[in-house]
Amino acid sequence: MKRQGLLAIPLALGALGLGYGAQSLSSRPHGGQESALLEAFMAAPPPAADTHQSAQELRQLRAQRSANGLAEPSAGSPVDLEIRVALLAASQEPNLSATGRWQLVGRGGQLLERGQPGQVVNLDLFRRTAPEAWLQSDGAALVVNGNPYAGRIRIVNSGGLLSVINHLPLETYIQSVVGSEMPSSWSIEALKAQAVAARSYALAHMARPANRYWHLGDNTRWQAYRGLEATTPRTRQATASTAGLILSYQGAIVESLYAATRAITQEAHGHLGASMSQHGAQELAQQGMRYNAILGSYYQGASLARLRSGSR
Template sequence: MRLIQPLLLTLTASVAAAASVVVLTDGLTVWSSSLETDAMLSALVNGDHSATRSPHQSTDRASVRDTTSVYAISPDGYSIDPLLRVALLSQRPVRIVQPQGRTTCSTSEGAPVSPVTLRKLLRGTTEAWLHCGTAEGSVKVNGRTYQGIVHLINRGEGWIAVNEINMERYVASVVGAEMPSGWNEEALKAQAVAARSYGLVHLIRPASPDWNLGDTTRWQVYAGQASSTARSLKATEDTRGLVLSHQGGLVETLYAATQTIVEQAHGHLGASMSQHGAQKLAQQGLTYIQILERYYNGAILARIRRDG
């Protein structure tokens, strides 16, 4: 089981609101007390992705004799919904960017960029950082719609589009892209928890100073608004804020389509979920909690939340 240590963390006095992960087991609430840097904690609450320091990680696998279970908890209560920056690597090269509604693109200094100028810039090699859309709006990139803001970045190696989106919206899209929406709702819920845990790991440990993770199978598939279905949205809402923890660390919830792929691709890394296996278990009557317990033995559910 791949872990990120520590899990999350009480903010220091320099940050107004404290964020913690509450670990819930058998009615007992355990608060993580390990401290991280101000920048890392601020990133989790405020969506500041400039922090690139990576916490210590362990690759120890949980013992199959570990009797700790993934416990059921109510999805009620407020959970923080941090911002992720997702690199739209599937949309390279970036050819057409169209903010929807009345929104436009602008430079990093706030100067508006007209559609004509934007098209010229995308065809060129000028280094720049542009912002398109608003947090509540949407932007089309090469014809595909993404909610939230899209940053266009060129550091001399061509343009890359980065979608800045809230975690819960991101999870709903990943669930719809990674699993057929017609699958059993318990399998979809298990996928939602796994996707959220994986996304949070890469919020803490970004792949690049400019973005947290990509949108391809190298990370987990994210297809924007197109893969957010009614059932993926419900699975996300029913598990809102829930992630997997093990011994105070955040589990990097690896998964793959089948058990064969799991063993070939992830066998040396620790616990990993088979998506088709999760569907079969759900059809047999297992809940999403029991499915997660089957694949991530020894893990427990935790909720991201804000104190105060």
């Protein structure tokens, strides 16, 4: 693939890495609960000083990466980040229910409505009485226009026009994106490469949200997301085995672009930066490449970094 630059989203740079403040990512219905605050850090080495020796070491490192793949950071504790995904098509005419008993709760925590499994939420009543509500169900999937979703559903009412936003754990979201973007029957190493690329792309948009209510949409304008219907044991395996791993470049998150084929990556992303061919990733995996070598071949100059929880 033609060598290109990396489209990276800069964040606050610390002495040993980069800190990403995720304040208010765990938004909950208001009602006396304190706002959750979680900080995620990427364990990545700082860029080397710009000297002749450092440049030589960097060339050697890149040659090593071409052969062995990007170095994998040490394991860390999972980071409980929440992502907000707009279900754009569903927002036009939403039909909401759940596979279990559900509640519709207002912004102030008041109960607006409750229902049994399969019972449809009365949105006409909601449109007349509340600016915002949360659909939630303990342990059951929430159903939006016939498709099941994990987490919670936030409905924002703007003069009768509704926005439907899925709030869910980042890793649960990645499990679905992998299955929405790639056939889950593909090589596990290709699926793992897709998981890292999808997570890095998602983090870039969490740092730079598309809207005051949501980070990114659910269609291919961002990256495809089909909820629980796209989640399989193999996409869960690919996500779990790369948990917390993202791509980093000089202390910033790489907005890891990708597309189905090399031709499409060149046409769609050639002017933006490095981009992964999904079919190319599958071909490399079938040749025996591990996911980190696949990523290194497409996102040249990047490093793998791992999100970890802690304080600054």
